[in-house]
Amino acid sequence: MITLNNITKTYGKEKTMAVDDISFSVNKGEIFGLIGPDGAGKSSIFRMLTTLLVPDSGTAVVNGFDVVKDYKQIRNSIGYMPGRFSLYQDLTIEENLNFFATVFNTTVEENYHLIKDIYIQIEPFKNRRAGKLSGGMKQKLALCCALIHKPEVLFLDEPTTGVDVVSRKEFWDMLKNLKKMGLTIMVSTPYMDEAALCDRIALIQLGKILSINTPEKLVAGYGETLYTVTGGNMYQLLNLLRSYAPTESCFAFGDSLHLTLKKGTSKQIATAFLEQQGFNKVIIQETTPGIEDCFIKLLKSN
Amino acid sequence: MNQLFSFIKKEFKHVFRDKKTLLMLFGLPTVQILLFGFALTNEIKNTRVTVLNYAQDNTSSELISKIDNSKYFDVVSYVRSESELEAEFRKGNAKIAVVFPKGLDSDLKHAKNAQIQLIADASDPNSATTITYYLSNIINEYNGLKLMKTPAPMQISAETKMLYNPELKGAPNFVPGVIALVLMLVCTMMSSVSIVKEKELGTMEILLVSPFKPIFIIIAKLMPYLIISIFNLIIILVLSVTLLDLEIKGSIILLMLASTLFIITSLAIGLLISTTAKTQQSAMMISLTGMLLPTLLLTGFMFPIENMPIPLKLLSNIVPSRWFFIIIKNVMLKGLGIGSIWKQLLILFGMCIFLLRLSIKKFKIRLQ
Numbered sequence: 001m002i003t004l005n006n007i008t009k010t011y012g013k014e015k016t017m018a019v020d021d022i023s024f025s026v027n028k029g030e031i032f033g034l035i036g037p038d039g040a041g042k043s044s045i046f047r048m049l050t051t052l053l054v055p056d057s058g059t060a061v062v063n064g065f066d067v068v069k070d071y072k073q074i075r076n077s078i079g080y081m082p083g084r085f086s087l088y089q090d091l092t093i094e095e096n097l098n099f100f101a102t103v104f105n106t107t108v109e110e111n112y113h114l115i116k117d118i119y120i121q122i123e124p125f126k127n128r129r130a131g132k133l134s135g136g137m138k139q140k141l142a143l144c145c146a147l148i149h150k151p152e153v154l155f156l157d158e159p160t161t162g163v164d165v166v167s168r169k170e171f172w173d174m175l176k177n178l179k180k181m182g183l184t185i186m187v188s189t190p191y192m193d194e195a196a197l198c199d200r201i202a203l204i205q206l207g208k209i210l211s212i213n214t215p216e217k218l219v220a221g222y223g224e225t226l227y228t229v230t231g232g233n234m235y236q237l238l239n240l241l242r243s244y245a246p247t248e249s250c251f252a253f254g255d256s257l258h259l260t261l262k263k264g265t266s267k268q269i270a271t272a273f274l275e276q277q278g279f280n281k282v283i284i285q286e287t288t289p290g291i292e293d294c295f296i297k298l299l300k301s302n
Numbered sequence: 303m304n305q306l307f308s309f310i311k312k313e314f315k316h317v318f319r320d321k322k323t324l325l326m327l328f329g330l331p332t333v334q335i336l337l338f339g340f341a342l343t344n345e346i347k348n349t350r351v352t353v354l355n356y357a358q359d360n361t362s363s364e365l366i367s368k369i370d371n372s373k374y375f376d377v378v379s380y381v382r383s384e385s386e387l388e389a390e391f392r393k394g395n396a397k398i399a400v401v402f403p404k405g406l407d408s409d410l411k412h413a414k415n416a417q418i419q420l421i422a423d424a425s426d427p428n429s430a431t432t433i434t435y436y437l438s439n440i441i442n443e444y445n446g447l448k449l450m451k452t453p454a455p456m457q458i459s460a461e462t463k464m465l466y467n468p469e470l471k472g473a474p475n476f477v478p479g480v481i482a483l484v485l486m487l488v489c490t491m492m493s494s495v496s497i498v499k500e501k502e503l504g505t506m507e508i509l510l511v512s513p514f515k516p517i518f519i520i521i522a523k524l525m526p527y528l529i530i531s532i533f534n535l536i537i538i539l540v541l542s543v544t545l546l547d548l549e550i551k552g553s554i555i556l557l558m559l560a561s562t563l564f565i566i567t568s569l570a571i572g573l574l575i576s577t578t579a580k581t582q583q584s585a586m587m588i589s590l591t592g593m594l595l596p597t598l599l600l601t602g603f604m605f606p607i608e609n610m611p612i613p614l615k616l617l618s619n620i621v622p623s624r625w626f627f628i629i630i631k632n633v634m635l636k637g638l639g640i641g642s643i644w645k646q647l648l649i650l651f652g653m654c655i656f657l658l659r660l661s662i663k664k665f666k667i668r669l670q
Binding site: 047050051052053054071072075076078080082084085086087088089090091095098099100102103104105145146 | 304305308309312315316319320503504505507508509510511512513514667668669
């Protein structure tokens with residue numbers, strides 16, 4: 001459905017690298033996640049695939065059309081939700097939706113079935129201006145507007161940034177439903193917990209793809225025993241463990257530390273070391289790695 | 303078509319929901335026309351006159367009452383000597399002084415010739431010239447009356463007639479200029495933010511990723527401003543007629559059509575700015591600084607273009623308001639028909655097409 005071949009994009013006269021020789025493809029009917037921190041090049045990839053930017057080199061095909069040559073056909077068949085809220089703040093929910101429906105040569109009634117589940121939630125506020133909506137409602141409206149012309153591919157650039165946890169969960173449930181209707185969805189997010197909800201993910205950093213895999217396989221391929229460390233002053237613990245020779249890696253993870261140890265060192269040895277250093281209440285436990293752990297590991301090895 | 307219609311509807315909503323801008327759109331022209339019409343005129347009204355009367359006879363007192371009765375002058379003081387006269391000027395009590403020499407009556411009777419001195423405060427040369435001219439007129443008029451009563455020797459005198467604006471009122475000169483200035487500024491400013499606003503808000507990203515044609519975006523953006531500007535023009539004309547006692551001598555339809563052409567041309571300039579500017583603020587700055595001075599200086603209503611150095615004269619040719627100023631003067635003040643303005647209309651039309659073509663070409667179908 002979407003194919004990128006050696007796509008490169010630089011900005012400005014200094015040729016700042018944004019996307020560096022990226023190739024991957026997205027299958028029909030899957031939710032494909034681009035996971036990476038801010039500035040990784042996610043938005044640039046989206047803008048090239050939605051024909052808003054022209055790549056410096058390489059080719060990309062969306063729904064069978066070339067993003068440079070056939071941009072008009074692509075613009076008819078995709079839905080795009082930019083990273084920033086991009087609807088008319090001085091128009092109401094209903095006016096925004098109607099406007100985007102007519103711009104795409106359709107009507108709200110015609111494709112209401114696509115947006116029904118989402119629209120129902122914001123319908124009570126349909127006469128409220130978009131600028132006065134909460135973050136979650138804005139995202140729902142933006143999704144409705146991106147869906148209203150029945151696109152075959154949906155591009156969602158960081159749709160959940162700045163949205164509360166409950167709305168984020170709801171949003172992902174909606175994406176699952178849309179997937180069932182046969183849409184291909186490409187979504188980006190800086191949140192690692194959302195990555196697990198995608199069918200396949202590409203981890204991206206500084207314009208390069210570190211890994212493409214299903215979330216399960218990515219986690220399964222972690223290959224090391226991961227421990228959580230709790231109890232005691234986290235900051236001091238972190239510094240101590242990082243200076244500890246048998247430590248492979250150690251980083252803060254929420255209110256605990258994630259630790260991997262070099263071969264031949266067990267958690268008992270590490271615990272003993274910490275107790276010797278005065279941390280008596282420290283507990284080291286084995287845990288299953290998450291996507292964030294994989295991401296950090298991939299970052300280190302690169 | 304449905305797309306375009308809905309887009310235009312949306313543009314109207316933007317305009318009418320932005321109360322501050324709306325107020326500016328309608329308030330600015332009204333304030334400007336009233337300011338220029340009333341406060342900033344170079345009309346002469348109630349100019350203060352001081353009199354130094356060495357004559358103290360019939361002729362002098364008749365003349366003084368004639369001057370005092372005119373609506374242009376008020377005799378505010380009488381002085382007895384040159385030094386007192388100078389003091390009056392220094393204090394700013396008088397703008398002009400009339401000095402009657404000793405023996406004015408007898409000079410007139412016997413020598414058939416007498417001289418009256420006018421002394422004007424020329425720190426403001428323009429108004430000094432005008433009031434001197436007015437005052438001389440009054441004296442000449444009096445002279446004429448006298449001549450009819452007494453058999454006079456042969457005399458040739460030049461009679462000046464001020465066509466189209468015989469009373470030398472300020473409004474006839476200012477109103478066409480203000481119409482040109484206001485329409486040019488308001489139109490350019492309004493349309494210059496229109497497209498760049500969508501870029502700034504990010505909505506352009508979605509519009510571009512839609513099958514909507516760029517030319518439709520441009521037409522839809524222009525439409526509300528075109529209608530608002532025509533409405534503005536009507537307000538200005540009504541104000542000019544009712545408050546400034548200006549008469550529209552020519553065809554109103556011709557005037558409206560020519561103005562519409564000028565409005566579209568100005569909107570096209572704004573569009574061009576809008577397609578190239580990066581932010582609303584820079585678009586505003588470009589349209590304000592880039593438009594205000596050229597229109598003010600090179601339109602010809604503040605400073606006559608004929609007196610300008612050649613480079614400025616040439617430059618003034620590309621300022622649309624310069625041509626529109628001629629059109630509106632010819633139609634409104636002189637009551638001339640299309641025969642007198644077809645050249646200017648053609649020039650404006652050419653500019654308009656050129657600017658629209660250029661802004662459609664400059665309209666980017668992608669980001670950056």
